[in-house]
Every structure is written in structure tokens, then in C-alpha cells.
Amino acid sequence: MVDFFVDGVKVLGLPRSLGEIYGLLFISTAPLSLDDLVLHLGISKGSASQGLRTLRTLGAVREATGNGDRRTYYEPAVDLKRLVGGFIREQVRPHLNSGKTKLQRIAETANLCDVPAEREFFLDRIERLESWMKRGGQMLPVLQKLLGQ
Amino acid sequence: MVDFFVDGVKVLGLPRSLGEIYGLLFISTAPLSLDDLVLHLGISKGSASQGLRTLRTLGAVREATGNGDRRTYYEPAVDLKRLVGGFIREQVRPHLNSGKTKLQRIAETANLCDVPAEREFFLDRIERLESWMKRGGQMLPVLQKLLGQ
DNA sequence: CTGATTGTTCAAGTTTTTTTGAACTAAATG
């Protein structure tokens, strides 16, 4: 099962340890602590700590409440909408945004081109990219809505 | 511009050279040969050859026709539907399929569990995963349709 | 306050992925 998620996160371009951690939490009947993860997965404390942070940022894992104990226990978020949402917010949107910025700078450069025919060609290509990114951006909420519940 | 695509393919988990090659083809007013790519991008012949093969497999690049010359020239596919389709076919579907297979084996293992309460829990989780994958599979054609044209 | 415990950080080490380049095949040219 852990393997299953390792493959899963790799497809999404995330490191193996995230898959291991999420996978173990996903099939555990009770929340687990950082030490549990280190023990059962045979990974280092550093990996577990960083992995948990990323998963929390993605909204894929949350702290479990009410367990009279000093250490914190974690449980997985198991609703797809939330998982997809976190991934989009943290991994997809930032790239779309930085892409837009870059495109603007590219467009400025293209405008400096002396040969009119070439300039038109470049601007046309840039316009095409802009339309791709726009569609991508519009896509995301739809995708999230269709997947979630 | 090449940079723009390098970032783009990295997000998709593809190697940098693919982005370089596609990016250069994308802003070239005429088709380019393998040697052109080696020359302009400063990459090795091996990289260019392998990169072009992958891009062809993805349907992101095609051979340009009618250029009385021995070497083959390449031009980019610039319609989003086709690009998305190729990516889904080559990169997404295979993972979904291998995931399904794995899930089946996991389910068999879970059935061997002696403790009824635990077994139910495992089977429930597995069912959830199956529903995720099913939705993912249904998602893809919709996504492609919405993006393309 | 002191010692013990939980968790974080990050430089160095390891693993994985990508690129290179030289040897090779195939096909065209003279």
C-alpha cells in the first residue's frame, strides 16, 4: 500500500518519502506520531519531519486532536477534493503565475524585433501561449469541482 | 522562451532537454533539423535524438514534409488538444492502469486479514482509492475536451 | 533551573535521473 502511494506521488513530481508517509497514515487505524513513522518506515527523523511539513502544507495531513500526550499525532485527509485543492494551490498555481510573468517579459522582448514579419510571428506564438495558460487557469476550478465529491 | 518551456516540462516531470527542444521549435519560423538543435541549444547529438523521439511519441513534434534535403526537419504541434492528449496517453494512462492492477493485489491481501474490524477498515480504504482512480479516469476525456479548441 | 523529550534545520552523503560522447547502423553519394 505504501508502494502504491510512492508511485502516486512520484507521478505528481513529489519525493518518495511523502508517498511513504501518506501511505502509512492512510492504512493506519489510528493517528501516528513522527516517531511511529521513523520506526515503521525506516526513514530518518529529518525526512519524516520535512515530509510531514510538506503534507501539512498540501493539506494532505492534519494533526489529530485529543490524545493526552505530549507528542503530536497525524492523520491523513481522505477527501479527494481537499487533496486536489491543496495540490493545485501549492504546486500548480505558483507555476501558472510565474509563467504569466515570464510571458510578459518575453512579449516585451519580441516587440523589439526589427523584422515586421518575424515580430508578428513571435507575437502570435506568445498569444497562443497566453491562451493556453488562460485555459489552464480556468480549468482548475472545474477539475476540482468534478473530482471532489 | 526556451526557458519558459524548460520550466513547463519540468512541472510535468519531463527532462529539461525536451523543453529546450520544443521551445526552440516553437519560436522558429521554419522547421529545424537535429543538427540545428545541437548547434543552437548546445546539447549533444544523443540528447537531441532521444528528446526528439520522446516528443514524437508524445505527438508534440512532427516531421516537416517537402524540403528537398536528406536530413529530416521537425516542427512543433501547436494545438493544445493534441499536446494534452499525447501527455495523457503516454504519461497518465499507463500509471492509472498499473495503479488499478496494484490495487487489486492489495485488496486480495486485505482479505486475508483475520481481525474483522481491521479487515473492514482496509477494504473501506481500498474502495476509496478505487473511487479516486475511477474519477480520475473519467476526468481525463473531459479535461481534454475542455482544453482542446 | 536542570534534564529529558519532541521536533527542526541544513551541510554532507547517497541515490536517481539526465546528459554526454564515442562506437555503431543505415542510407545516400560519387
Added chain:
DNA sequence: CATTTAGTTCAAAAAAACTTGAACAATCAG
């Protein structure tokens, strides 16, 4: 046919990504 040119392959080198572990901070308990 011998030679040149286009393109492929794959083992080894290089680069990138990930993990480790030891030092550190923060918090709790006595």
C-alpha cells in the same frame, strides 16, 4: 564499392534531487 553523412544506442560521467544525521531550538516535567 568506398566514403560521407544522418541518426541511434548505451555505458559512463555529470547534474539534480532526495535523504541522512548530528547539532540545534523549543518545550515540558520534576
